[in-house]
Amino acid sequence: MKGRILISIEGINGTLSCSTQEEMREYIETMEKFDLIGELGLPAASELEVMPKAGRGRLFANIDWKISTTTNTSIDPFPDLKIQIVKEIVNTGGAINVDEIPLDTGKEISAEEFHNTLLQAQESNSVSMVAAGDADVKEEDQPPLKKQKLIRSKEIVLIDVRNTFEHAIGHFIHPTSDRVLMYCTGGIRCVKASAMLKQRGVEDVSHLSGGIHRYLEKYGKNGFYKGKVFVFDQRVALDADQLRGKDQQHQQKDVVGKCIECYRPYDEISGANLCTVCRDLILICPSCRNRLHEFHCDRHQSWKHAYFTFLERFTSDELQTQKEKLQLLHDYSYLPATKHKNVRKTLRKQMEKIDARLNDLKEGNAIVEQNARRRCRTCFESDNICDGRCWGFWKHSQSPQEQSGNGMTLMPIMEVKVGDRVTVGPNWNETRLGSRGSEEDPRLGTVVDIKSWASGGDDLDCVAVKWDKSHDCSRRRNSSGTEAKVEIYRWGVVARNGQRMYDVSRLITRDGESSAR
Numbered sequence: 328m329k330g331r332i333l334i335s336i337e338g339i340n341g342t343l344s345c346s347t348q349e350e351m352r353e354y355i356e357t358m359e360k361f362d363l364i365g366e367l368g369l370p371a372a373s374e375l376e377v378m379p380k381a382g383r384g385r386l387f388a389n390i391d392w393k394i395s396t397t398t399n400t401s402i403d404p405f406p407d408l409k410i411q412i413v414k415e416i417v418n419t420g421g422a423i424n425v426d427e428i429p430l431d432t433g434k435e436i437s438a439e440e441f442h443n444t445l446l447q448a449q450e451s452n453s454v455s456m457v458a459a460g461d462a463d464v465k466e467e468d469q470p471p472l473k474k475q476k477l478i479r480s481k482e483i484v485l486i487d488v489r490n491t492f493e494h495a496i497g498h499f500i501h502p503t504s505d506r507v508l509m510y511c512t513g514g515i516r517c518v519k520a521s522a523m524l525k526q527r528g529v530e531d532v533s534h535l536s537g538g539i540h541r542y543l544e545k546y547g548k549n550g551f552y553k554g555k556v557f558v559f560d561q562r563v564a565l566d567a568d569q570l571r572g573k574d575q576q577h578q579q580k581d582v583v584g585k586c587i588e589c590y591r592p593y594d595e596i597s598g599a600n601l602c603t604v605c606r607d608l609i610l611i612c613p614s615c616r617n618r619l620h621e622f623h624c625d626r627h628q629s630w631k632h633a634y635f636t637f638l639e640r641f642t643s644d645e646l647q648t649q650k651e652k653l654q655l656l657h658d659y660s661y662l663p664a665t666k667h668k669n670v671r672k673t674l675r676k677q678m679e680k681i682d683a684r685l686n687d688l689k690e691g692n693a694i695v696e697q698n699a700r701r702r703c704r705t706c707f708e709s710d711n712i713c714d715g716r717c718w719g720f721w722k723h724s725q726s727p728q729e730q731s732g733n734g735m736t737l738m739p740i741m742e743v744k745v746g747d748r749v750t751v752g753p754n755w756n757e758t759r760l761g762s763r764g765s766e767e768d769p770r771l772g773t774v775v776d777i778k779s780w781a782s783g784g785d786d787l788d789c790v791a792v793k794w795d796k797s798h799d800c801s802r803r804r805n806s807s808g809t810e811a812k813v814e815i816y817r818w819g820v821v822a823r824n825g826q827r828m829y830d831v832s833r834l835i836t837r838d839g840e841s842s843a844r
Contacts, residue, residue: 328354329405331559333413337425340416340515341699342560344404358387379604393513393540397562398638404560405720407779417519423526433509433521433532438542441535444508445499452646477792484508488534489557491625492608496564496584496594497539497554507532512556514538543567554583555594563596587625588615599715601704602627603636604673620701630656634677636704638684639696646688650681650839707759710728712822738827740788747774749792752832754817760830771795771834775813788819792831 330571345351364384397404414419423431436444451813487494488511499510502703507529509517517534524532535542539556544551547567555564561570566580584594593612599610602624609624616622620640632651635641635719641649657674661667687693703713716722751763764770775792793813816830 328401330406331405332408332410333416334410335413335416337416337428341410342404342558343408344560348396355392358390361383361385361387389625391514391537391541393537393544395540395558395570396567398569402561404558404562406561417516419519423519423522427526428518428522431522431525432518433507433525433534435514435536436533437536438545439816440456441508441510441533441542442546442550444506449551485510486520487511488520490607490612492596493557495610496596497552497556497566498583499551500583509534510534510539510542512538512558514541540570543570547571549579553581557596559720564594584610586610586612586615587622587628588612588619597716598705598719598721599703601715603704604630604634604705606760620699621704627662634674637699637702637707638681639699642695643688646681646685649676653678653681665708666842702793706817707756708822708828711824712826712828715825717820737825740786740827740831741833743774743777743790743818743833745774745777748772748834749774749790749831750834752816752829754828755830760816772831777818778815786819788817788821789815790818790831791815828843 328343330341330343330838332339332343333730343351343354345354362384363678365384366384482505485499486507488499488509493512507524509521509524509532511517511520511534514535514537517538521532521534529610537544539552542552543551543556545745550567552567555566556570557564582592582594585591586593587609588611591612593610596608596610598608600609600616600622602609603621604627605624607624607626609622611619611622619637621637623634627634630653633649633656635649653674657671657678661670661674664671684693688695700711702709703715703717705715705718706713708717744747750773751760755763757763762770772792772794774790775793777787778791779787791813792815815827819827819829819830822828
């Protein structure tokens, strides 16, 4: 079996895949029969404050298993099995204590009750839906992502707990009247989100049991949910028929997503399409994508003519204009300063970056490259090296150009082991990774782990390095102390042209061993 599993003191959450339904049924039966006490026995009586009740060792007896299939046998949802221990299943920054969840969480309602509540609201209300803060603008005139949180004239009553990009490709289309209803993909995020609302004084809070997944199993395309569901694996997103394993030939699709630029219907999510400011996934159609070098999400649309990660294309005059626009955003758009501290810091850092570029151009240390290729927002490589899908499960969604380019033979990954000493390598990118160091003060570190790049795979193609000390480097580094933190670097990741990429390289002594200096 392959998949992703998170374990914390709150519980266990994960998604697994296998090749046949029989294997999946066998796994579920095995898990439901598992008895922790039967397997390991009880701790010594002196260690127990309360004797466990009968059956308490059956940890997985009442799991709400959600099963979906894929008709595309060429796509394996996961490349491997990864089990990770985390502080929280749903990250709240510690805002919700695990002991508070059963006390404060909202009422869990079935797909039937959720559907009937929406149905009754539809029959009794003809309320137009608008974006919060834009109550005098018609819904059809709104940019697509501004419709995320829907309101009535009185209050917000239907809350999508998922990410903005998840909402963009599919959501429930009707508000309710006087109750707060919450929903998410599988029902997990709502547990904490509803508890947060109740702790803030909202009494009548309900959330969809089993999430959108269970609702679509019951109502499919005949319900109030329209569009796709993001599934956090290599299938990316499924509509109601795909989630239920139905053949989609000749089926008309509900496209609720819209291109962030032209607003035409579009709902294909790709790891290559990220906001250049915050790296949120966005929806952008191929036509708009081809004419732009960098993209901006709905939250950063006002920055689209001022903030760019890659500055090599711009003249000094263009950079100066960008800086002036950033200064206006900083001085007038994000007040009071105490409320927008992080945003204002981001704007200041970008202005400093522009100043450094202007100085390089003035001193002759850089030239304007107006025909520069588009670069990946994640790894900063040009698009002939990386098409933008070098992170997460996107890494395994390869475009045709990536297959060992130009007939080249793919070289094996160079040998490396924990404890090896390393320095900057042939593919070190100073824009992304920071300074290379100098001959007098070289960047030196030690390999502390070897793993698979991004979401995993068969190759151990990245290394974790702990540097001997901090250097004057990019925002990824901690420059406040003398000792740098552990960072991840490519060690043999395959680029689109078939080349293996090495951010660092081993230091070799005369006797052939890695240097221990």
